[in-house]
Amino acid sequence: MIDYALYFTQFGQTPVFLWMRPILTVVITIVLSICIKSLEDKAKWQLKKQ
């Protein structure tokens, strides 16, 4: 996804990006996981409420 997003930009083709890519992937993975977890928690809370 990161590759797709940045492939067509100049930044996506620089050596700096190659070093940033794994770190960016970790950060995005954590952020996505937090989002999924909060969505799950919200759904569970809604179910409990019902």
Place this chain on the structure above:
Amino acid sequence: MSTLRSRNICFDMLKGLACIAVVFMHCEFPGTIGIAVQCVTRWSVPLFFAVSGYFFRKNEPEECIRKAKHVLNIILWALSFYVIFTTIEHILIGDLMNYIRSEVTVVNILALLLFNGQVYVAGHLWFLFALLYVYLFYALMIKHGLTKYNKQICVILFCCHFILAYGGYLTGHALPAGFYRNWLFDGMPSFLLGILFYASQKHGHIALKPAVLIWGGFVLAMLERAILGRDFSIHMGSIVTLCGMIMWAKENRPIGYTGTLLSKIGGLSQRMYTSFTLQCIR
């Protein structure tokens, strides 16, 4: 007494560290550093199997089935999502039919059923299939009274893994990774290792210092990589590191701020696994 029963946060921290290691393993840094990082992060996938084994407390087939059902539930959700995602991706690329023809083959389906190989969706989901098989196989082991041979089975399966991986490569008959990176030769021995470590905790057998094993394993893994000249799914050094890490986690020492942060990441491991796969699809 309360400290004995409280949650061992060190295992959460290890899981957090393993999550990051898995990302670095698949999304490499460039050059030699990337190779070195890949070598020293190969303990991460076996760690998840080992942690599953370590926290497998009820030695009953019903417990295995319960856990297998839970894993199956995750597989179905993840598969549904990724089948849709992959289909849309290949429609956009414009090669859907070619992709289906190349992916959905009898060989690939057999590889999925036997070795947790890849069919249609990202191969990273192999871990879930492997864990499912591990629970089912362990249920059979319990049923047939084979759990008293856990140690022997663990050693034999790890030996088989390295004979197939290294032996095949060194004799000029390198096998596809699926032959050794699967539920039987990767997942099962790691799972049993976790069970054995928990049993050793109960009986109080601790001999070596964890730090020696962890760092020694890193060095060994890099030596293996340098000597063999190629990457394998796990190195012998990875198993040494894994043992050191579990031994360290068992001691449940204070882990500081960074450790607490990592343990919070470890708590997200299941979601990280599913969302990371999303990013790995190319």
